[in-house]
Amino acid sequence: MKSVDVLIGLQWGDEGKGKIVDFLAPEYDIIARFQGGPNAGHTLEFNGEKHIMHSIPSGIFHPAKINIIGNGVVFDPVIFNKEISELISCGLNPSENLYIYKRTHFILPVHRLLDAALEKAKGTSKIGSTLKGIGPAYTDKYARHGLRIGDIDNYDFIDKYNNIKKLQLKNFHSLNFDENDFLIDNLPFLEYEKLWLETIELIKHFKRIDGEIYINEQIKNGKTILAEGAQGTLLDVDFGSYPYVTSSNTVASAACTGLGISPSHIRKIFGVFKAYCTRVGSGPFPTEQDNETGEMLRTKGNEYGSTTGRPRRCGWLDLPALQYATTINAVDALFMMKVDALDNLEQIPVCSAYAINDEIIEYLPFNLENLELKPVYTNFKGWNNFNNQYHLPEEFVNYIKYIEKKTNTPISLVSMGADRSKTIVLYDFMK
Ligand code: IMO
Ligand code: MG
Secondary structure (H helix, E strand, O other): OOOEEEEEEOOOOOOOHHHHHHHHHHHOOEEEEOOEOOOOOEEEEEOOEEEEEOOOOOOOOOOOOEEEEOOOEEEOHHHHHHHHHHHHHOOOOOOOOEEEEOOOEEOOHHHHHHHHHHHHHHHHHOOOOOOOOHHHHHHHHHOOOOOEHHHHHOOOHHHHHHHHHHHHHHHHHHOOOOHHHOOEOOEOHHHHHHHHHHHHHHHOOOEEEOHHHHHHHHHHOOOOEEEEOOOOHHHOOOOOOOOOOOOOOOOOOHHHHOOOOOHHHEEEEEEEEEOOEEEOOOOOOOOEOOOHHHHHHHHHHOOEOOOOOOEOEEEOEEHHHHHHHHHHHOOOEEEEEOHHHHOOOOEEEEEEEEEEOOEEEOOOOOOOOOOOEEEEEEEEEOOOOOOOOOOOOHHHHHHHHHHHHHHOOOEEEEEOOOEOOOEEEOOOOOO
């Protein structure tokens, strides 16, 4: 039986994946992260409190559910430990229901240094990384000398650690920086490294599992799994706006390699998108409103990064990009987020195509940085605020019908606010 559903972001991240995973968690036995790392910032809100998860799955507030960090994730013990402390202060006991794959790779302190140095060396063409060491950690994984969670139980852990550190410090110095040029989370390198190594001891309180065996066993026993994506399709290392992307595959198919499950176990693909667009960091963004309109969207949507606090770049919904994302992920159900941020506008433009010189195209071209590329907008009449699923304003229905037509995918859920309760299910997408 197919029992794994995959939930992914369809834009440049920050679509609201955390809220939806928390909302859907009661329907599943296991919630698992399969890629990315603490560059993610998944926000959950309920009972008047807000929680931000970076490396821990967003199902963690449901103590009866198993939460798993998969092999496709890169893992920072210091950030993880901070998250754990916050969960404990909320009265949870995450060491009971949170497991980590032994095959998950570590983000080392030197990866944080390298991330900062590589970004600085890029100057004006910097990626706008969250500087969490994601790129350098994946680089070491694929260069086949990464350090993994399972290694902490081996006698030669510290030797392996020192070998990678030595090698990567050499790379770091070759960029003409020294350790004192950067602070990591406000600490000098050596102090941060001390903290990092101490934290490794705390990780030993958590179950480190042969995850690929465990998860397949659970599937065999009829358990259901929700795979929680991080970032978004337009940040995918292969299909995003390269090189302004993250260093992992963020598309739905990554759930298979990031957890060790076969594609034949995948049941549904859920795609999360915002009713408009945002991007944090550099790179092309055709519908960006670098003006008062963008400022208005930023204020109405409170668009500030949950991982870095950076103001997000804002713009209108980009349908050729959304259509691209729904196609390569074969999305079964769309979840539209932050509808309330568009409440009470007179007019809502949507990018329905691009113009390149005199040619109109409706697909996402290879080169989004083409200066001649201009969005073509279709204007929709705005709606007054609403929170009643039985009386959707006609203007809003027109807006979603158009998106459904263009993406050939049903909008099955809309979110009207950050709180769990502000969620309207339009179709039963679980069937
Ligand atoms: P969630 O899961 C939004 C962006 C960064 C930068 C680029 C590369 O919360 O949606 P990296 O740190 O991966 O080297 O940064 O990707 N980025 C995100 N933007 N949401 C995220 O995660 C992101 N994770 C990375 O801003 O442009
Ligand atoms: Mg984010």
